[in-house]
Amino acid sequence: MALLVTAAMALVLVAFLVPLALLLRAGAEDRAVATATVQAQSLGALVATADAESLRLTVEQANVDSAHPVSIYFADGTVVGAAVPMTPGVRLAAQRGISFGVAHADGREILIAVQGLPAGTAVVRSFVPERDLRRGVTRAWLVLAAVGAGLLLLGLAVADRLAVAVVRPIRTLAAVSESLSAGDLDRRAPAADGPGEVRAVAAALNRLAGRIRDLLRQEREAAADLSHRMRTPMTALRLDAESISDPNESARMLEHVAALDRALTAVIEDARRERIAPECDAAAVVAERVAFWSVLAEDQGRAVRTVLAPGPLPVAVSAGDLAAAVDALLGNVFAHTDEGTGFAVELHARPGRTELVVDDEGPGFDAQAAARGVSGGGSTGLGLDIARRTAESTGGHLTITGARVTLELLTDP
Known part of the structure; x- marks a missing residue:
């Protein structure tokens, strides 16, 4: 807006001030020429009436009082006043008996023909220097330039206030949009700020935020309800575990059922909890889940190699989501490789991010297996999809290279 107003006002000022400046220059020239012409005409009236001595004194006095030198050329060759050689203009005026002006590079020549004299036509010559033709023009132009600059600055100030009135509400809308994208749905x-169009956009954005909040609330409730429905079959599973005659086997099954119950409770609580800027210690979560899976790895004869950076390693994801991602990656190792196949878990701290690497000694992922990590890819397992969504929620990503899976988690999404 400032550039637009500057360009528009500059064009208007140029269209207004340039002709005015030229008019002022022409007016100054006309005033100087008119003054010299009046003086020459007054002396021309004395040529026919005054005697030679009186005329000489009058011309000398006029040259002293005026900045325009005056000379009178008589037909017999006599010159009264400034001793200036006869110019072509003077000869032309004497021959034709006419009065006119002649423009020169250094000024303007004024010629007045006086006819009816016994000896022939006399010519009164007055010369206006260039500096007199331009007298006061420079100062007038400076005043015009100052007025134009003042008007331009005033226009820019008004444009700035108008732009602020439009831009400030738009910046507010941008800040609100950023807050909504970060999860602050309140x-x-x-x-009531800004022009009508900006207010309309603000109202639409507020309705959109309310609609998103309602949809998320419904989604969380649906997830919580779905998890709650699993309570009944889990209760039946607990009863079946309690009825096992082998006490050790019964205790083991009950432990698994209790773990499943805790997982369902965490899902319900997580679905009903507002998620704003979650954070956890990746080192602690990964170490706990690796210790859990290491027991099963020992039973299956799998070699486990761990390289875990010391904590704390804060990442922008909840402990439950990160634990679910680690379980999904390690669960893939146990589900898709033979017993005895070793694997490695590495956790590295990088500037602004944390990298979790799960690598096994199996054949690795092919294109079809990797597609399991995408919902709707035709797979019944969504382990990689869980890990991928966990990484993307922090602004990171999931990378698969053969049997090596790298999960990048950013500290600040």
Whole structure:
């Protein structure tokens, strides 16, 4: 807006001030020429009436008082006043008996023909220097330039205030949009700021934020309800475990059922909890899940190699989501490789991010297996998809290279 106003006002000022400046210059020239012409005409009236001595004194006095030198050329060759050689203009005026002006590079020549004299036509010559033709023009132009600059600055100030009135509400809308994208669904844009169009956008954004909040609430409730429905079959599973005659086997099954119950409880609580800027210690979560899976790995004869950076390693994801991602990656190792196949878990701290690497000694992922990590890819398992969504929720990503899976988690999403 500032550039637009500057360009528009500059064009208007140029269209207004340039002709005015030229008019002022022409006016100054006309005033100087008119003054010299009046002086020459007054002396021309004395040529026919005054005697030679009186005329000489009058011309000398006029040259002293005026900045325009005056000379009178008589037909017999006599010159009264400034001793200036006869110019072509003087000869032309004497021959034709006419009065006119002649423009020169250094000024303007004024010629007045006086006819009816016994000896022939006399010519009164006055010369206006260039500096007199331009007298006061420079100062007038400076005043015009100052007025134009002042008007331009005033226009820019008004344009700046108008731009602020439009841009400030738009910046507020951008800040509200950023807050909404970060998960702060309670943030709303002021609906009374800015022009009508901006207010309409603010109202639409507020309705959109409310709609998103309602949809997320419904989704969380649906997830919580679905998890709650699993309570009944889990209860039946617990009863079946308690009825096992072998006490050790019964205790082991009950432990698994209890773990499943805790997982369902965590899912229900997580679905009903507002998620704003979650954070956990990746070192602690990964170490706990590796210790859990190491027991099963020992039973299956799998060699486990761990390289875990010391904590704390804060990442922008909840402990439950990160634990689910680690379980999904390690579960893939146990599900898709033979017993005795070793694997490695590495956790590295990088500037601004943390990298979790799970690598096994199996054949690795082919294109079809890797597609399991995408919902709707035709797979019944969503382990890689869980890990991928966990990484992307922090602004990171999941990378698969053969049997090596790298999970990049950012500290600040």
